[in-house]
Amino acid sequence: MTSPSSFGRKELSFAERLARTIEAGGPMTLAQYMAQVNAHYYATRDPLGADGDFTTAPEISQMFGEMIGLALADVALRAGPRQSPCYVELGPGRGTLAADALRAMEQARFAPPVHLVETSPVLRGRQLALLPHATPHDDVESLPTDRPLLIVGNEFFDALPIQQSVKTEKGWRELMVGLGQDRTFAPMAGERPVDTRIPEALRHAPEGSVHETAPVGAAIMMTLARRLMRQGGIALFIDYGYEGPALGDTLQAVRSHRYADPFADAGENDLTAHVDFTLLGNAARQEGLAVYGPTGQGAFLERLGIGARAQSLARTAPDRAAEIEAARHRLVDAGEMGALFKVLAVAHPDWPRPEGFAG
Numbered sequence: 001m002t003s004p005s006s007f008g009r010k011e012l013s014f015a016e017r018l019a020r021t022i023e024a025g026g027p028m029t030l031a032q033y034m035a036q037v038n039a040h041y042y043a044t045r046d047p048l049g050a051d052g053d054f055t056t057a058p059e060i061s062q063m064f065g066e067m068i069g070l071a072l073a074d075v076a077l078r079a080g081p082r083q084s085p086c087y088v089e090l091g092p093g094r095g096t097l098a099a100d101a102l103r104a105m106e107q108a109r110f111a112p113p114v115h116l117v118e119t120s121p122v123l124r125g126r127q128l129a130l131l132p133h134a135t136p137h138d139d140v141e142s143l144p145t146d147r148p149l150l151i152v153g154n155e156f157f158d159a160l161p162i163q164q165s166v167k168t169e170k171g172w173r174e175l176m177v178g179l180g181q182d183r184t185f186a187p188m189a190g191e192r193p194v195d196t197r198i199p200e201a202l203r204h205a206p207e208g209s210v211h212e213t214a215p216v217g218a219a220i221m222m223t224l225a226r227r228l229m230r231q232g233g234i235a236l237f238i239d240y241g242y243e244g245p246a247l248g249d250t251l252q253a254v255r256s257h258r259y260a261d262p263f264a265d266a267g268e269n270d271l272t273a274h275v276d277f278t279l280l281g282n283a284a285r286q287e288g289l290a291v292y293g294p295t296g297q298g299a300f301l302e303r304l305g306i307g308a309r310a311q312s313l314a315r316t317a318p319d320r321a322a323e324i325e326a327a328r329h330r331l332v333d334a335g336e337m338g339a340l341f342k343v344l345a346v347a348h349p350d351w352p353r354p355e356g357f358a359g
C-alpha cells in the first residue's frame with residue numbers, strides 16, 4: 001500500500017538529501033560532510049582501477065602485497081611457534097592485497113585465518129568472491145579477541161573524515177560546509193572559536209592558514225593499539241601523508257583519475273586527505289606500542305627485496321619484463337609513489353622488530 005505522503009514522490013538524490021539536512025540543521029562540520037559523502041561513494045561503486053576513479057599500489061602489481069605478506073609472515077614466525085595470529089585487513093578494496101599477501105605467506109608455510117573490515121557492501125562482495133574463507137566485519141570491534149593480530153591497511157586512513165580549522169581575522173574557526181548559491185555545497189568558517197585545538201607552535205599562523213586533525217583515524221588507531229597490547233601482534237599502515245604537526249589544506253577529490261572540487265558532485269568523487277603519521281604514531285605510543293617509521297614506501301619495499309622479486313618475475317615471464325619493471329619503478333621511485341607514500345608499523349613491545357625499516 002502506498003501512503004498518501006509518499007504517493008508520486010521521486011526518490012531524492014544523495015546530494016539533495018544532504019542539502020536538505022543542511023537546510024534543516026544548518027552547516028555541518030567538514031568531518032560530518034566527508035563521512036557522509038564517502039559512505040555514499042564507497043557503498044555505491046567499486047572505485048578502483050583504470051576504468052574507475054583511482055589506482056592503488058596492490059592494483060599496480062602483485063609485488064606490493066607479496067612484500068607485505070612476507071614482512072608479516074617473518075614477524076609472526078620470529079614471534080614464536082606458540083603464537084597463532086590472524087590476518088586482518090582494514091578497507092581491503094578488491095581484496096587484491098590480501099590475496100597476494102596470503103599467497104606469499106603460504107610460501108613461508110604460514111596460513112592464518114583472515115578477517116576483513118569493510119563498510120562498503122559492493123567492495124565486501126568483491127573481497128569475499130576472491131577470499132571465500134574470510135570473515136567479514138563492519139568495524140574493528142568484532143575482530144577476534146583471543147589471538148594476536150597481523151593488521152594491514154593500505155590507503156585506509158586517508159579515506160576517513162578529517163576536521164579542518166581555518167585562521168580567520170577573529171581567530172581559529174572550524175571549517176563547516178553550508179549551502180551556497182544554487183544549493184551548491186560551500187565551505188565556510190564556523191562561529192565557535194577553536195583556538196585551543198591548534199598546537200601552540202602553530203596558533204600564531206597567518207590568516208588563511210588551515211590546520212587538520214583526524215579524530216576518527218586517531219580513535220581507530222587507539223582501539224587497535226589497545227587490542228595489540230592485550231593480544232599481541234603488529235599493524236602495518238601504508239598511505240600518503242606527512243609527519244605533523246603542520247599547516248595546510250590536503251583535502252582532495254578525485255574522479256576518473258583527475259582532481260575534482262571536493263564540494264561539487266557530492267558522493268560522486270573520492271574524498272581523501274593526507275595522513276598525519278605523527279598523530280597515528282603518538283596514539284599508538286600512548287597505549288604502549290613500539291612504533292617503527294614512517295619510512296618511505298620505496299625504501300620499505302626495497303629493503304624487503306622487491307628488486308629481486310621483480311627480476312625473478314621477469315625471468316619467468318620475459319614477455320612481461322617491461323611491464324614488471326614499470327610497476328616496480330612506479331611503486332618505489334621517489335618521483336612516483338616511493339616518497340609521498342609512507343609505511344608506519346606499530347607493534348606489541350615484546351614482538352620482534354619488523355623488516356623494512358631503517359636502523
Ligand code: SAH
Nearest residue numbers: 042056091092093117118119120154155159
Ligand atoms: N586497500 C584497498 C582500497 C583502498 S580505498 C587498496 O589499496 O586497493 C579505501 C577502502 O577503505 C575501501 O575498501 C573503502 O570501502 C574502505 N573504507 C572506507 N571507510 C571505511 C571505514 N570507515 N571502515 C572500513 N572500511 C572503510
